[in-house]
Amino acid sequence: MMHNPSKVRQKIMKKWIMGLRSCSSSHENLSLSERRWIIKLSADLALASVRNGSRRWSRAIIEEASRNPDNKGLIQRMLGSGCDYRSPCLIPREGRSDGNGAGHVTKSMWVATSSKKIVKRCRRARRSNGRAPRRNEAASIAKRLVKKRTQLLKDFVPGGQDMDDVSLIEETLDYIVWLRAQVDVMRALAHSLPATTSI
């Protein structure tokens, strides 16, 4: 996963600062919430770009950010105009703008995963049809709990909505590791700056 954590963090920090600089040059007076949004967004994008799109969540972050037209400039500056950070299947679509590309990608992915879901559902229905209530209730309750939490996890992990359980856990694994790196980077910057507060 992360072979050299300090290097990774350095990369993230660099990209992030670059993004911040490029962004702030265009906006002179920003409100606190805007600043916060920009800081967070650029941090997320830095993280995703360093991860380089080989993971679903990183692509999802970028896609979500791309959907907002206001972010386009920042995204382009931070990540370059190419879509090479997208999944391999999207590289041919390089010519499209961010928004369209994102939408298209999402749709094809969505189709694939929803078909998976349908198959799963049919399988489950068929299996449970003739099944006597042999299973103890605890098991079904446990299953329900797990399902609920899986759904929650999907909400938290970017891009996790259409994933099956196995890949969801893998994505979560990866995401946690890199999220930690992001937190480290941000904390390092926060600690190193003078602690003046002027809102």
Added chain:
Amino acid sequence: MDEEARIEQEKRDEDAGNRNSATVWLNLPSTTMNLVGLCNTETICREDLLGSGTPCSSAPMVDSFGRELWSRACDPPFENFGYCEASALNNSNISDPSGNRRIGPASFRSDGGWNPLPPMLKGGLYALNPPNMLPGSFCVPQFPTDSGFIERAARFSCFSGGNFGSLVNPFSIPENIGHYPVGPGPMDVFLSNCVKLGSELNVEAAEDVEMASKEGTSLGCTQENSEKDACSVRSRDGVEQGVAMSSNDSGEGESSGNRGGQANTPIAYNVGGEGSSKEVGLRKRKKNNGKEVGGDKNKEDQGVANNGGESQQKVEHPGSTSCKGTEKSDKRGAQASDPPKGDYIHIRARRGQATNSHSLAERARREKISERMKLLQDLVPGCSKVTGKAVMLDEIINYVQSLQRQVEFLSMKLATVNPRIDSNIEGLLAKDMMMPRAGPSTLGFSPEMTAAYPQMHLLPPGLVPPDAVRRAIHGQTASSLPRARDHPQVPHNWEDELHNVVQMGFGGGDVVPGSLDNEGSPQTDEMKA
């Protein structure tokens, strides 16, 4: 003696008891923050279990607060409470060693000079309390008299008394322990008391007898398995079990099933009235003693905190194998016992399992999932001893949530640091690079810099201070970055500066996950505060 009388008086007032418990919470400011923070992170995940999805914003809401807190395996506050109670308990006990001990305690006394428990039971202790007396009664025996407890107490004698000394002083009962016939007995019993007290703290508002009984069983179970130093861990387990029980009424859920099974199998006969009586008595004791023993908390922490990690392992493992838990847990166990598979899975259908391709594929999928869950266990702190998908997922969700919140918090913090984002960066770089010209305060300097120089042409020539480079080579952590201010520098160009700043920030050293977590909690505390 008057202490006991006072305690008894307070016992009778149930509301006061609740307030006391709330006060107990509040008296531990360092832990309260953690608790609140944890509480807030719990909301989503506890909804389905507790039925009350609201986060605990105020300490007095001990019920949900306690549940949420304890389910998080929050060690320090837990240990605090357990030991607070225990020490107070012992203090009061020692002052009256020959108090009105009832049949129950008497039996323990024979086992190991069991003294600590019935401290305030002047009002009348009974060996057993019927469950329906649970909610309001304050005349409750401290310990069950049944054979289960005796068995446990007997097991205590096998523990060595070596660690006794380390814990004696914090509890200020060394001289009194000597009075008791069996050496290791009192300490272990005392520790078991701690556990019960700790568990009591959490289950104060719990109504189920079932949970209370499981506490008792878990108590015995854990004590069997762990060293006596692991009292805090046991208490945590006990609490978690209790919490899990209370939240899952029918024992639903893998986690509670696992833990309940863990508790149930060793001492099956403990289920029933004695647990409830114990619970109530302990509850009162906790309420009354909590306030008095705030001071002892710190000492207790140190004594026990270290041992939390190892013992829990011992606790959990025996339970999981013997648990009569849910089907899911059975499957997990079966999965674990399957030989490792390659990419193409050759699965033998286990006895009694369906052999059609669907179930085989399903089993393969489940094994994959469990494999990855194991990986996640290593990643998420505090999950290495958790078994069960639901609980693991819970922990994972909370961890991800907390990380994301840290990011938000940090971005907010950075946003407030300086009105201009660019001056953030420039301040960072300017500190490092403008030292020769900068005055003592770089703050005053950076705005000038910003005004004077466009962004990309920020700085005059400068270079990384040799000190900073040296530091980077030696692998300084991020905290060393502020020290860079004091060193003169002449950056060559912006890219170099940035690179060096980054290098200084991260040096060659990694921020270990441990430090992340350590720093993380203060961050989240700030966030939640």
